[in-house]
Amino acid sequence: MGAPSEATASAPTGAAVPRRLPASVRVLACIVLVSSLCAGAIAPVLTVRTAELASTAAVSGVVSAFFLARLLFTPVAGRLVSCGLARRMLPAGLLLMAACTGAVSLADSYGQLLVLRLLGGVGSATFTVCAVALLVASAPAALRGRAFGVWSVGFESGTVIGPLAGVGLVTLAPSAPFAVAGVCLALTAVAAVLLPAVGPPGAKESVKSVESVKSAEEDVVRNAGTVRLREVLAAPAYRAALLSNFAVGWGAYGIQVSLVPLFVTARFTGGSALSALALSLFAVGGVAVLPLAGRLADGWGRRPSALLGLALFGAGLAGIGLSGAPFPLLAAALVAGTGCGITGPAHGAAVADVVGPHRSGGSALACFQVSADVGAVAGPLVAGLTAQALSFPAAFLLTASIPVLALLAWLRAPETGPARAPAAPPQSRTTHAPPHSRTTP
CATH class of the missing domain: 1.20.1250.20 (MFS general substrate transporter like domains)
Incomplete structure (x- = not known):
């Protein structure tokens, strides 16, 4: 298998450029928005929760554990995507994040909190890599910049609004941000299961159910290669x-x-x-x-x-x-x-x-x-x-x-x-216009 061309997905000359992003891109952007909101909502209260179970110095350990787990498990998530399991593992990652986030308020020791954050990092890595893989498969070549822009708007908006939502929820109860974030992530996992068809052109017309979409995506991996x-x-x-x-x-x-x-x-x-x-x-x-x-x-x-x-x-x-x-x-x-x-x-x-x-x-x-x-x-x-x-x-x-x-x-x-389609060559002036056409004055 040769090295991939830098213009692998170039649109053929003269091909019609799609004007709207596929529904799957918009759904993925909404999913990452909810995920980012939940992460931002628990950020202000996570340090407080950690300090309740251990010393203030232990807070950095909980934060580092999450990112360390993401760092170590991301290559494994990449292998899962290469096996054609992106659609199946996306809701699985969200459910793992939901369970670990909701359980933080129930932890009664620093060790339990550390384990929950490690598992949450595994879920986050799985979700992120699978979601980006599906985004790449969904976006037409001519709209990939817009697709990643919409994705980034969802992520960044969550990081801005999330902490404000967390501060508001904590006034209700100290455990409210964790419980609400866990429920929202679980509901988002359900939306991920119902994600619209993702795949190469023509796949959307050929699939009639979620199971057939999964089979089509796995066929793409087997037939087109990795x-x-x-x-x-x-x-x-x-x-x-x-x-x-x-x-x-x-x-x-x-x-x-x-x-x-x-x-x-x-x-x-x-x-x-x-x-x-x-x-x-x-x-x-x-x-x-x-x-x-x-x-x-x-x-x-x-x-x-x-x-x-x-x-x-x-x-x-x-x-x-x-x-x-x-x-x-x-x-x-x-x-x-x-x-x-x-x-x-x-x-x-x-x-x-x-x-x-x-x-x-x-x-x-x-x-x-x-x-x-x-x-x-x-x-x-x-x-x-x-x-x-x-x-x-x-x-x-x-x-x-x-x-x-x-x-x-x-x-x-x-x-x-x-590649951009070249401009159509100017038509030569003729004395008689073709049938059923309109001459330019």
């Missing part, structure tokens, strides 16, 4: 996407929640309020630009969109560390969030282009997901040590260098988006 990791690693666009996703994990998931609050509190008066405002502007910038970013990745191209996003992301991160007043700090946070929002749909669509819709790419998608998780784990550690040994500006400049390295990788990568 994209091996070493094949996609040969594609420069895939390697660039790995590096840009690593940069997002480092700068958005890791540094934003660890180093930014420490830096703002140390440098500015009223640091806590200013830090919360900076993080909110980062999130708002990302969410607000995502719908446009998806259309940009489809219309302008994956490569130029990624270059623009990474340039803004790196400039914003550097600006945060070099800011000496509140206004430049807030402006830099908004720029960084905007750049991050533009980058996400572009590199997600590029990975989907390289994998293609007709072959299973579980390992490729899992490796892409792992790159962000590794960045989220490594970023706070390396940048934190840099801030301690040198200074906060040095730590943020180091963080800003990661998107710059990804930008350099994208400069060497070709465009992967679908």
Whole structure:
């Protein structure tokens, strides 16, 4: 099996470009929205619950356990996808998350809480990889940027609204966020079972039930084959996407929640309020630009969109560390969030282009997901040590260098988006118009 072409899913010349996203993409976006809302809702109260069972220092262990489980189980989830089990394992991952989340309020020891968070990380890894695999299979090549943009809007909106919902629920009862999140995740698993047909063109017309959809997807894996990791690693666009996703994990998931609050509190008066405002502007910038970013990745191209996003992301991160007043700090946070929002749909669509819709790419998608998780784990550690040994500006400049390295990788990568149909040649003027046609004055 040869290496996959960088334009695997290019639309044939003259093919009609679909105007609307498939129903399955919208359902997947709703599923990730609920998942993100639930994760955000329990975040403010999880630390309190942990401190009730152990010391404050043990809180980091519970948080790390979840991400460690995600990191270790994501390759296994990729293998499940490669076996054609994405549709079956998606609700299974959600149900595992639901059970572990709801049971947190019932844990009566730190060990039980740790085990629940580890199992929750396994469920999260399974859900994420399977959902992205189904998203790749659902989205037409010409709309992949929009599909990943809609997906990202669901995820980011949940991270913004979720903590507010959690604070509101905890006023009812300390265990309310965990119970409500568990029930919502369980209901979402039911929606995942009823997910509309996913697959190559023509599959939707040939399947009449959920079981036949599952059989059709497994047939695609058996007949079309599996994209091996070493094949996609040969594609420069895939390697660039790995590096840009690593940069997002480092700068958005890791540094934003660890180093930014420490830096703002140390440098500015009223640091806590200013830090919360900076993080909110980062999130708002990302969410607000995502719908446009998806259309940009489809219309302008994956490569130029990624270059623009990474340039803004790196400039914003550097600006945060070099800011000496509140206004430049807030402006830099908004720029960084905007750049991050533009980058996400572009590199997600590029990975989907390289994998293609007709072959299973579980390992490729899992490796892409792992790159962000590794960045989220490594970023706070390396940048934190840099801030301690040198200074906060040095730590943020180091963080800003990661998107710059990804930008350099994208400069060497070709465009992967679908080929555009050439414009129709102008018709020559004739004395007599063809039958049943209308002449132009």
